[in-house]
Amino acid sequence: MKLTVFLSGFLLLFLLPNWTKSVDVVDINTLARIINFFEQNYKKINADGSPGQYAIAINVPKNQCQQNFYPNQSNFLTQENAVNVRNAITDETNGLYQGAELIAAGLRKVVISRREKFNLHSEFLLLHPTDNSPMTNLLNKTKDGCTVFYTFNSPCVKSCLNATRNRSIINALEKWRGHSGIKAFVFKNIWEKDIGKDLQNNFKQIAARIPLYRCVNENECYACNGEGNTPIDAHCLR
Template sequence: MWCQWEVVVQKFTVFLSGLLLLFLLPDWTESVEDTVDINTLARIIDFFEKNYKRVDTDGHPRQYATAINVPKDQCQQNFNLNTFLTQENAVDVKNAITDETNALYQGSELIAAGTRKVVISKKKQYNMHSESLLLNPADNSPMSKLLNKRKEDSCSVFYTFESPCVDTCLDATGSHNIIDGLKKWKEHDGIKAFVFKDFWKFDIKKDLQTAFKQIAAHVPLFRCVSENECYACNGEGNTPIDAHCLPPKEI
């Protein structure tokens, strides 16, 4: 009699476990689907490079950054180039970010920035970096305003041509750091991707493993180097930054 009762209890336990899984499965499936498609991400970054990239008259590329907030299907496998960022004019974007007195474009689904020249005196001036222009001040930045335009079923991608610099953008104690802006972005629902292509030339020998983990702690980090080559950098928690997202080690 006791054995029969034990069998009944075991079957009931299995039934409850299956029922719980049935209730949890839709949420789990949604979380798996709500990630950027890596091949689509490569196409998006290639679109940025072809339409907004800053290039000197001698052909030398210059730093710029851009961000989008679009319907989430634009970041998945059914990406359609014909309906992508149709409200933005590429010439207007490039003209705006090339003007170093402002260096900022704010559109319907896209924002972009070059580098802004800030003159303190005749002998002292500096360039405000494009990432900082888009992500600061965190509560009222161009990025926060862009995210507020579409709060549901969205995909937000932030792309910077050169990786955020260690001494300014990723210095948590500095006045121009982007960390607070990333924290604010983390609160936004939907697909997210922070992407870079090249390494900031003055940071090649610095500890980018530690620096980049500051980004990955808040939003997924990627490196895209061509129209068909992107890498997930990882770096969340105790996971190291993937080698594809770090400068090659010196031999």
Template structure:
């Protein structure tokens, strides 16, 4: 009886240990993620008139490139992509789309009545999008989606919008390997909206992060009943007392 209990206890510890390693192995290293986003910003950022403009990118790279101590450089990261080709493609608003070997990117595409958003260009149609094709190239690598400004509430995160990205995020959830959805700034029209609730729609499918520099990146959390981390939300609006 004691021997059986001893074996059972050790088996449980073994399973828990391996489960923990598996969970940890499926998470991006946040310091490496900060360096990756900084690399993207340094090389592929969409700029017009000297000012940064909205763009989004996604990568699907080898798993070790999202794990601790990896430092992306021109010589070891996304070496099949030409930075000038990427920037020229996403700056052209008639198409605004680049599809490479390990990276896809989009600016905003001018339509008759509106601009097609970067996130929608990369993630739709959900079952046959540029993101779908990118993920199919490497089944168990590290996939990171980065958008310069947070997905808009009224279109990208609105289930009733024909251009929403929610179904695409649901599909991405089923992909093996490390996953990270990252943004830097808040979409200017959404800073007073309920991003606590809206961002949870992303977290329901993939981990959400906010990266501001090569040394500053935050896990937004928000799984289950836990709140979205304050670093991933606009500062609360303060009202000054009337004089």
């Protein structure tokens, strides 16, 4: 009996670190304020005045993603010039900005010939090539900082979330997964061409690697969940 109790206790102590290990996560209210800061300062506006697709990633001190932090011009991303960011992501010949704590991208138009043209998506511009991307360089600046990746529209199912395509972001997310700090992948809208598609399984590809969130406005932010057998929250699928 004593031996059984001892072995049971030993097993419990052996397993306990896996059960009790704390993982730092972003404060969801602070995250909503951060995304609102992006929208207020860096949002891409098309020539017709409509909002355009863009993506932003930051690597900032851990406390700036924790409870009771309120980002403003004087305490957050102070090394970045908002006008320079907007100008860079609006220029569709390049569409890329790389700063000290922030990287951002819009759309890059690629013309091969008069008949062959295509667009490089903002997520692709920030996350490729996987081993030497703007995101890789940003992560290397602060190994344990809080990293947030925000995309105005959710990554496309056809390319970004398709591991068999050469413009997939899956490998890049796997690499980001190894970053030791707080991590959050955030989107605002579901990309219109993906409405009605199997977003449940596609979004789980993100959630399996990086905590996934949907932030609709300054006061409305949702944890999408989706890890393991947990389904993606309905708020992230509507």
